[in-house]
Amino acid sequence: MHDAVPVIAIFGCIPLVIWIIMSQRNKAKAKTAEIITSLIGKDKDVTPEIIKAIGYVPARSHGDLRTSLILMALGAALFILGGVIPEEEAQQIFAGFSAFPFLIGIALLAFWFFISRHENN
Template sequence: MHEEWIPIVMFISIAVVVGLAMYFGYRTKHEMQATARAALDKGHELSPEFIAKLGDALPSPKSDLRRGVIFTALAIALALFGWLFPEADIQGIMVSVAAFPFLIGIAYLGLHKFGKQ
């Protein structure tokens, strides 16, 4: 019975972390817009730097490389973690799970290599 809770708690915790990250990103943008409205209502001019922060931030040229390296390293870590267990079933499962971030990392590395040419 208790073993059934392990994947349930794992997926719920991932959803909570992603949800909190999205919420705090929304909250930051909302507070910046409220600050801009208050400044405009008082008659202040907004600086170009502040207006640039209000827009969507452009990704840095190396963001695909960074994401690719992080996803690939995560995949390698998952695969190595799976190989620590002597049971072949667990090794196969962990290598299968590691395949997803590995392929995402390879895709990001490919986008970095061939994207801006």
């Protein structure tokens, strides 16, 4: 049991850090929306300069493409890692692990191809 505690702590920290980052990002977006709503409620003009000064960051163009390429590269890297390990079953196991990010990357690439790239024009 004592050997499992460091492993659980290391792998438990990863979701914790991701949750903290996402929570803080959501709080910042909610605060921005609250400020803009209060400005609109006071009949103030909300100009792009004010929105930029508040800290609103627009979505990146081609964000789906960027994310899909990163996930597909991660899937390919996991597949190659499985092939490099001299264990017989490693390639089969890592092929299964690599399928998840690779297929999600393909789905995001299709989403970008059929929808997102046409919205930017």
